[in-house]
Amino acid sequence: MAHAADDTPARLLEAAGEVFAAKGFQAATVREICNRAGANLAAVNYHFGDKERLYIEAVKDAHGNSGAEEPLPEWPPDTPPPVKLRGYIRRMLTSLLDERRPLWHAQLMAREMTEPTEACRALLESHIGPKYELLNQILSELLPPETPPGDRHLIAFSIIGQCLHFRIHKSIAVLLVGQEEYRSYDVARLTDHITRFSLAALGQEMPACENTSPFPKPVEP
Numbered sequence: 001m002a003h004a005a006d007d008t009p010a011r012l013l014e015a016a017g018e019v020f021a022a023k024g025f026q027a028a029t030v031r032e033i034c035n036r037a038g039a040n041l042a043a044v045n046y047h048f049g050d051k052e053r054l055y056i057e058a059v060k061d062a063h064g065n066s067g068a069e070e071p072l073p074e075w076p077p078d079t080p081p082p083v084k085l086r087g088y089i090r091r092m093l094t095s096l097l098d099e100r101r102p103l104w105h106a107q108l109m110a111r112e113m114t115e116p117t118e119a120c121r122a123l124l125e126s127h128i129g130p131k132y133e134l135l136n137q138i139l140s141e142l143l144p145p146e147t148p149p150g151d152r153h154l155i156a157f158s159i160i161g162q163c164l165h166f167r168i169h170k171s172i173a174v175l176l177v178g179q180e181e182y183r184s185y186d187v188a189r190l191t192d193h194i195t196r197f198s199l200a201a202l203g204q205e206m207p208a209c210e211n212t213s214p215f216p217k218p219v220e221p
Contacts, residue, residue, distance in 0.1 A: 009047045011037040014102075017058040021107035025055050025117060052118065059112050059119035062105040063127060064095045072134055081141035082199055082207040088135055089163060089198075090191040096167040097187055106167065132156065142202055155202070162194045 015037035019028045030044050030051050037043070048054040073087055112120055135156050143152060166173070166185065174182045196206045 008037070008039050008043055012039055012043060012047060012054065013058055013061055016054050017062060017102070017104045017108055020055055020058050021062075021104040021111060024111060024115070025052075028055075055117070056119040056122050059108060059123055060127065062108040062112075063123055064098075064101070064105070072130060080207060081138055082195075082204055084138045085142065085159075085198065086191060086195040086207050088138060089159065089194050090187065092131075092160075092163045093166070093187045093190050093194075096163060097190075110168070132160075135159065142199075142204060155198075158201075159194065159198050162197070163190075166190060 012033065016028070016033045019033050019036065022028075028051075031041060033054070034041050034043060044051060044054055048057060073084075073091060075084055075087070112123075136152060139152050139155055143155070170182075173185075192206075199206055
């Protein structure tokens with residue numbers, strides 16, 4: 001089947017992600033990737049430079065940073081910190097729980113987090129680091145000025161961990177609570193829960209904004 005010339009990088013990236021996720025960087029071969037993508041052997045070097053660069057780009061794509069992701073949010077100067085935190089959490093969950101993402105995204109990220117390579121460092125510098133810094137800035141506005149940096153980092157990791165749980169441990173959660181209940185854990189409900197839970201731990205109140213809860217309010221008699 002013929003393909004448009006300009007879609008070769010996308011086909012290579014998709015094929016590479018699938019092969020790397022299944023076999024890891026060392027066991028994967030450029031030949032297998034090119035065969036799966038319907039491209040010639042020279043295509044990887046032409047479009048990506050080498051196998052390692054292709055792997056790094058596949059990891060970035062698996063993380064959700066292929067260029068299609070929205071930029072980091074920016075808020076007006078007078079935006080309350082709890083509102084910023086809620087927006088941050090919602091954005092993270094929206095990316096993590098996107099059902100359109102292929103299975104190999106989660107598989108490759110799990111492999112990379114278990115056995116980090118240079119791709120992890122590249123991802124940290126270009127994408128994870130800026131997001132983490134934004135969360136730290138929000139927490140700096142929420143916490144007392146004398147809060148030690150180490151404590152702030154632990155709080156940041158706790159918030160991130162809550163979000164990641166619903167992607168990494170989805171299968172276990174479904175077994176624990178059942179498919180029907182788990183389907184109710186959509187982005188809106190999880191955003192509401194994680195934000196409320198985290199703010200309560202920090203002695204802060206939930207931001208007053210529309211649709212913060214998926215549950216209807218009781219009708220007044």
